[in-house]
Amino acid sequence: MKLASLLTLTVISFSALADESLDYLKLRNNKESRSNLIETKNFSEIKEWIREYEIDEKALYQKSGLVLRDAIAEVRKNETICDYGFYKTFKQKAINYGYIRRTADLHPFLNYLRTRNFIDDVFLKMMRKLVDLNLVMIQTRADLTQSYSYPFTPNRNKNISVLELFDQISTMPDEKNSCVIDNLQSIQSSLTFTSESDKVKQTSFVLEEALDQKIIDLKYYNMLQLLNQNPDLVSGLKVRKYLAVVSKTKDIFLKGEPTKSKVNLTQNVISKKEMITERERLYRVYTPEQILMLSEVVNRTSQRISAKEANIVFTLQDDTNDNYKLTPLEQYRVSLRILQKEMNELKRSELFKENNIYYEDLVMSAFETGLISSSEFDQILKFEEFWNPSVPRWKAYTDFGFTIAQTATFLAPGPWNVVGAIALILTQSKIMAKDRQPEPVDNGNVVL
Amino acid sequence: MMKIFLVSTLLSLSSVVFSQEFTVFDRRNDSGVTYKKVQLQDLISTDSFDGKYFKIVLGKNAEAIKFNGSKDLVFKAANAYHHLTQARLFWRDVIKADPRSLDDKLVVRLEITNLYDDLGHFANDNRDPQYNNALSIPRGESPEFVEPALRESWGNEIWFRPKKIVNVQSMAKTLGDNPLTQSLKVIKNPLIDYFEYRFIFRLTEALIAPTGNYSELSDEFVKFLGTIALSMVVINSSQKLDPLFVEKYFYIDSAAVPEIIYHEYAHVILSDSLQMSHSTPVIEGMADYFATALAQNTKMYDHIKGFNLSEPKNVAQKKFYTHWDESNDAANGDFVISLLWQIRGVIGPEVTNKLIYESRKSLSTNSSSISDGLIRSLLENCSKVCRDPMADRLKLLSFFQSRGF
Numbered sequence: 001m002k003l004a005s006l007l008t009l010t011v012i013s014f015s016a017l018a019d020e021s022l023d024y025l026k027l028r029n030n031k032e033s034r035s036n037l038i039e040t041k042n043f044s045e046i047k048e049w050i051r052e053y054e055i056d057e058k059a060l061y062q063k064s065g066l067v068l069r070d071a072i073a074e075v076r077k078n079e080t081i082c083d084y085g086f087y088k089t090f091k092q093k094a095i096n097y098g099y100i101r102r103t104a105d106l107h108p109f110l111n112y113l114r115t116r117n118f119i120d121d122v123f124l125k126m127m128r129k130l131v132d133l134n135l136v137m138i139q140t141r142a143d144l145t146q147s148y149s150y151p152f153t154p155n156r157n158k159n160i161s162v163l164e165l166f167d168q169i170s171t172m173p174d175e176k177n178s179c180v181i182d183n184l185q186s187i188q189s190s191l192t193f194t195s196e197s198d199k200v201k202q203t204s205f206v207l208e209e210a211l212d213q214k215i216i217d218l219k220y221y222n223m224l225q226l227l228n229q230n231p232d233l234v235s236g237l238k239v240r241k242y243l244a245v246v247s248k249t250k251d252i253f254l255k256g257e258p259t260k261s262k263v264n265l266t267q268n269v270i271s272k273k274e275m276i277t278e279r280e281r282l283y284r285v286y287t288p289e290q291i292l293m294l295s296e297v298v299n300r301t302s303q304r305i306s307a308k309e310a311n312i313v314f315t316l317q318d319d320t321n322d323n324y325k326l327t328p329l330e331q332y333r334v335s336l337r338i339l340q341k342e343m344n345e346l347k348r349s350e351l352f353k354e355n356n357i358y359y360e361d362l363v364m365s366a367f368e369t370g371l372i373s374s375s376e377f378d379q380i381l382k383f384e385e386f387w388n389p390s391v392p393r394w395k396a397y398t399d400f401g402f403t404i405a406q407t408a409t410f411l412a413p414g415p416w417n418v419v420g421a422i423a424l425i426l427t428q429s430k431i432m433a434k435d436r437q438p439e440p441v442d443n444g445n446v447v448l
Numbered sequence: 449m450m451k452i453f454l455v456s457t458l459l460s461l462s463s464v465v466f467s468q469e470f471t472v473f474d475r476r477n478d479s480g481v482t483y484k485k486v487q488l489q490d491l492i493s494t495d496s497f498d499g500k501y502f503k504i505v506l507g508k509n510a511e512a513i514k515f516n517g518s519k520d521l522v523f524k525a526a527n528a529y530h531h532l533t534q535a536r537l538f539w540r541d542v543i544k545a546d547p548r549s550l551d552d553k554l555v556v557r558l559e560i561t562n563l564y565d566d567l568g569h570f571a572n573d574n575r576d577p578q579y580n581n582a583l584s585i586p587r588g589e590s591p592e593f594v595e596p597a598l599r600e601s602w603g604n605e606i607w608f609r610p611k612k613i614v615n616v617q618s619m620a621k622t623l624g625d626n627p628l629t630q631s632l633k634v635i636k637n638p639l640i641d642y643f644e645y646r647f648i649f650r651l652t653e654a655l656i657a658p659t660g661n662y663s664e665l666s667d668e669f670v671k672f673l674g675t676i677a678l679s680m681v682v683i684n685s686s687q688k689l690d691p692l693f694v695e696k697y698f699y700i701d702s703a704a705v706p707e708i709i710y711h712e713y714a715h716v717i718l719s720d721s722l723q724m725s726h727s728t729p730v731i732e733g734m735a736d737y738f739a740t741a742l743a744q745n746t747k748m749y750d751h752i753k754g755f756n757l758s759e760p761k762n763v764a765q766k767k768f769y770t771h772w773d774e775s776n777d778a779a780n781g782d783f784v785i786s787l788l789w790q791i792r793g794v795i796g797p798e799v800t801n802k803l804i805y806e807s808r809k810s811l812s813t814n815s816s817s818i819s820d821g822l823i824r825s826l827l828e829n830c831s832k833v834c835r836d837p838m839a840d841r842l843k844l845l846s847f848f849q850s851r852g853f
Contacts, residue, residue, distance in 0.1 A: 302838070305845065306831075327820045328827055329853040332845045372838075379842035418642075425638040438768045438852030445771035445819055446853070 022076055022247035024069040029120035030251075031367065033262035036269065036277060037121050037128070042111045049108035053099065060099075064109075065118050067093045072243075078176055081240045085175030087130035103138060106131045121267070122280045126239055133233040140226060157191050157202050162209045165190055170210075172220040181234050184227050196231060203228045236274065237284050245368075248288035253295070254370025261374045263367060265360070265381070282364045285355055293351070294365035297342045298372065298380060304335035330448040336386045359384040395435065402428055465500055466491040468515070470526035473752065475706055476744055481752050486530050497525045502532050504556045508570050513558070521558065524703040528556055528608065531709040538710075538742045539717050543805050549717050552603060558703050559610045566725070567591060569600050579612035582702035584715035586724040604719065606712045608703035611755070616698040617691045624687035632686055636679045643672040695757055704755040707748050710739035721808040728776060730811060730822045733784020736761065737804055740789055741797070748785070763789040768852030774817050784818060787851060791826070794847045795840045802833045819853050 050057060071090040075081050094100045099109050107128070114124045169183040187206060193199040204225065211221040227234050266279040276284070282291065304310070310331040314322040326334065347357050363381050366372045372380055402424065409420035467487040475481040490500040496512035497504035503512050504525040513525045532554070539545040561577035562570040564585050589601035624630070647668040654665050702708045714735040715724050722731050740748050740763050747760035761782035773783045792800045803826060810825035827841055834840035 306838075306841070325820075327853070328823045329819070329845070329848055332849065373836070375836045375839040376842065379839050379846065382842075382846060418639075421642045422635055422639065425635055429634055438850065443768075443770060443852060445769075445774070 022072060022243060024065065024072040026246045026250050027068055027072075027119050027123055029114070029117040029262075031262055031279060032120050032266050032277075033264045034267055035114055035121050035124075036267050036275060037124055038111060038114055042108070043115070045108045046112045046115065049105060049112075053105075055099070060112070061116060063097065064099065064113060064116070067097055067099065067109075068113070068118060070096075075243070081243065082173065082175040082179030083126070083130060083181050083239045084133070085179065086239045087127065087134065088175065090127070091134075103131065103134050120279075121277065122237065122242060122283055125275070125280070126237055126242060129233045129236065130239075133227075133230065136230055136233065137226060157206060160190070160206065162206060162213060163215060165206065166210055166215045170215050172217070172223070180223055181227060181238075184224050184234065187224075200228055200231060237280060242283055245283050245286075245288050245291065249291045249295070249365075249369050251368075251370035253299070263374045263377045265377070266364065266367070278360060278364055279368075282361060282368065286361070286365070290351065290355070291365045291368060293346065294357070294362045295369040295371050297339065297346065298362050298366035300342070301335050301339040301383070302372070302380075304338065305332055307331065310334065324447070326448065327446060330446055333386070333448050336383050339383060340387045359388075389437075398431065464492070465489070466494055468494075470530070471523060472527040472530040473704060473706055475750075475752075486526075488526060488529050489533050497529050499529065499533075500553070501536055501551070502529055502554050502556055504529050504558060506558055507560045508557070508562065524558055524608075524701070527706075528558065528703045528709055531706045532556065532606075532713055535710045535713040535742060539713075539738075542741075543717075543738070543801055545717050545805065546720060549720055554713075554716060555603060555605045557605060557607045560607045561609060564607070568594065568598070569602050578609050580609060580614070580698070580700045580702070582606065582608045582708050582712050584712050584719070584724040586719060604716050604724070606709075606716065608708075608712075611699040611701035613697050613699045615696065617694055617696045620691040620694050623690065624683070626686070626690045626693040628689060628693075629683060629686040632679070632683050636683060639679065640672075640675055643668070643675045647672045698757050700758050701755040705749060705752060707739045707743050707745070710742045711735045714738040718808050721813075722811060723813040726814045727779050728814065728816070729773060729779045729781065729784050730816050730818055731813070732779040733788060733818075733822075734804060734808065736782075736785035737788040738801075740785060741801060748782075761785055766790075766851070769819065770852070771819075774819070784822070787818075790851075791844065791847065794843050795830075795834060799834055799840070803829055806833050823848055823853060 049055075050060070067090065070093045071086065074089050074093075075086065091100070091103065091106060094106060094109055100106055110119070110124055110127050110131070113119045114121065119127075165187055169178065169186065173180045173183060184203070188199060188203055191199070191202045191206065193202045207216075207221055207224055207228065210216045211218065216224070266277060268278045270276055270278060270281055286294070310326045312324040312326065314324070316322055343357060343359065343362060346352050360381070363372070363377060366380070367374070367377055405420075405424055409417050409424060411417075412420055467489050468491060469485050469487050471483050472486050473481050474484040488497075488499070492498055492500055493512060495516070496514045498512035505511065506513050506517075506521065513521060515522060517525075536550060540547075540550055561579065562573060563575055563578060564583065565571040566586075566588055568590055569588070583606075585602070585605040585607060587601075587603045590599040624633075647665075650665045650668045654662060700708070712735075714737075715722075715731070717738075718731070718734060722734070736748065746764050747762055749756070749758050750760040751757060763782065763786050765782060765786045767783060767786070769783070769787075772778060773781065788800070788804055791803070794800075795803070806829040807822070807825040810828055811821055816822060816825070827844060830841050830844060831837045
């Protein structure tokens with residue numbers, strides 16, 4: 001069942017890539033304020049690579065994007081994509097343009113593309129993994145003539161039907177209509193395991209069974225085994241998912257040219273282990289359709305806030321209307337309340353039951369679709385303060401301190417208890433007055 | 449040839465302007481007020497305060513005040529002329545106001561006590577003479593039913609009233625507006641709460657573990673009641689001290705105070721949309737804003753020894769909005785000016801100047817409130833003049849929210 005749903009998703013994503021909107025220019029970075037992946041040493045590597053290949057830097061800037069253009073054109077022509085297949089196409093194009101001769105030189109070339117914003121960190125990270133995977137394959141090529149051997153007795157997946165498991169994926173994929181990484185992951189999705197290391201062991205067992213039963217040949221077995229042994233290089237965002245999100249969502253609502261200023265939050269790392277940024281999380285977690293829906297919530301909020309006026313209409317018992325015109329600030333607050341409600345409705349919906357939606361996701365989606373600009377980003381992000389106000393750490397400590405001090409004055413002997421209480425009251429009122437926020441309910445001139 | 453020479457000579461004479469040195473007040477950037485010598489610009493008379501754009505007259509007179517008049521009057525006339533010129537340059541060069549509103553010659557009346565009468569320009573001299581303020585007068589003319597000999601027409605004018613010393617201490621109400629009463633009110637309720645909790649604590653203790661000795665409980669009850677009684681007595685008594693916390697006297701010589709001159713000139717410029725016949729918190733606040741933008745003081749209308757004892761308006765105050773701010777009694781308050789001034793910190797001074805100036809077009813003279821009319825107008829016009837309309841509108845909304853709207 002899991003395999004079937006994965007294949008369905010693959011077909012959907014493939015058809016998305018045949019879309020006219022998949023343009024290599026959409027890969028350009030206009031969202032990330034900085035690169036989390038490029039380090040100082042990468043610049044010297046780029047210089048070294050340019051020197052070694054005797055590349056004219058001006059021509060490089062003008063033509064390096066063509067490698068991307070040709071690789072994407074091939075994707076559109078074939079209407080299909082596999083991660084490893086895309087990588088091989090990209091590598092071949094880079095060789096054709098004379099930018100690399102060795103696989104390892106793809107690293108400085110990709111880094112160069114990132115430093116010049118031809119690509120973003122999300123794409124760079126995927127491609128780096130694929131280059132590293134290829135390098136591992138090259139290093140272990142000698143071993144691929146004989147099978148790996150894992151003396152291991154499974155206790156979890158011993159009753160699984162290996163023949164059934166390899167039913168549709170028993171031959172070496174062509175990396176166009178069938179993808180080796182997908183095949184491995186579809187096998188793994190059918191297995192039971194307790195941890196990531198156990199997953200590798202259980203998969204090895206199944207692969208050996210398939211080899212022993214001659215369901216797969218040695219070359220295919222070794223390829224799957226190599227991928228299995230390098231889980232970090234095959235995990236994470238897939239190229240087709242990335243391209244599907246880019247083609248279907250990126251800047252589709254953008255009016256005019258994209259702004260040059262970018263947003264810092266996109267590059268906030270939310271998982272240090274895998275170096276996943278907020279933006280990468282968006283690409284990994286949500287489908288293009290979901291991103292559009294999240295973006296639409298922000299769009300509607302923005303339109304409500306900007307509406308010329310808003311009214312509450314009461315239809316009275318005699319069918320006449322009583323109209324109350326909201327003030328601009330009431331209109332603003334109602335719009336934010338509706339935003340909160342719509343976000344909660346999305347969380348409850350079937351479409352998002354697998355995802356835990358954060359408010360940042362809505363704003364990130366709206367930024368990705370070009371609905372909001374970088375200058376609007378921070379302002380819209382602050383909407384959450386309306387229903388989920390942040391308490392500064394110093395205030396939490398101060399409140400705790402006052403609670404302790406109040407009890408202490410209560411137990412102190414007279415007259416220090418009274419003196420202490422007055423001092424505490426004055427200090428507290430001074431601090432609270434400084435930090436006090438207005439409450440609409442305190443104001444007789446507003447109803448919301 | 450001779451005719452051409454005469455015509456050209458007459459034309460050039462009509463545009464000849466002079467400058468002459470006078471002493472005026474100077475107050476910039478909260479640094480207090482000083483006397484300084486300045487050259488009055490664009491004078492068309494060599495012996496009176498008659499200029500290309502301003503004519504300074506005494507009372508109901510039609511002729512400009514002469515340079516050789518009384519020292520006090522000449523000082524105020526020069527001061528008014530100089531600061532009006534500064535204001536005009538500010539509106540022309542910084543705000544880039546509509547040139548039509550800048551080129552009309554303005555009559556400025558000093559020491560005038562008459563009420564304004566929209567039927568006949570000046571009300572009778574004996575009708576409620578006015579002191580210690582200033583006002584702007586809209587252009588007008590007598591209606592047709594007025595006898596032709598008495599009919600009059602006039603352009604926009606600014607009237608500065610003479611100063612009159614008023615003993616305000618004797619008029620101070622004992623409502624408890626003094627800081628002592630306010631401070632006592634702050635600690636009253638928490639203190640009563642404190643003794644109430646202590647009493648409840650002792651009461652609970654006595655109920656859970658009765659000892660038979662209830663003297664501590666009764667002590668706490670007495671303290672609790674005593675605190676309530678004592679605080680009421682002290683607070684009520686402190687209210688009587690209001691007169692001790694106000695200035696003994698009050699007076700303003702409005703023609704001497706630069707910010708008042710800027711304020712009144714702002715009314716004239718804004719009058720293409722906001723009529724000068726009304727004084728609402730929105731209209732006064734807008735005029736205050738432009739006066740502050742020109743004066744660059746955070747405490748506007750501050751004391752000037754011998755000329756002004758009014759309370760300053762603190763443009764940096766962050767008081768929350770209440771519906772009482774909409775009252776016309778609050779027209780001279782500092783809520784709107786502080787609200788508008790602090791927008792500069794949100795979207796920048798230049799854009800704020802432009803935004804507030806443009807907003808006048810969407811306001812109604814007598815019906816625009818602060819919470820709806822002014823805010824709506826600022827937000828609407830931000831779409832036209834803000835650098836980043838959507839982001840700036842959101843910043844403004846967040847700011848207005850923080851001010852209690």
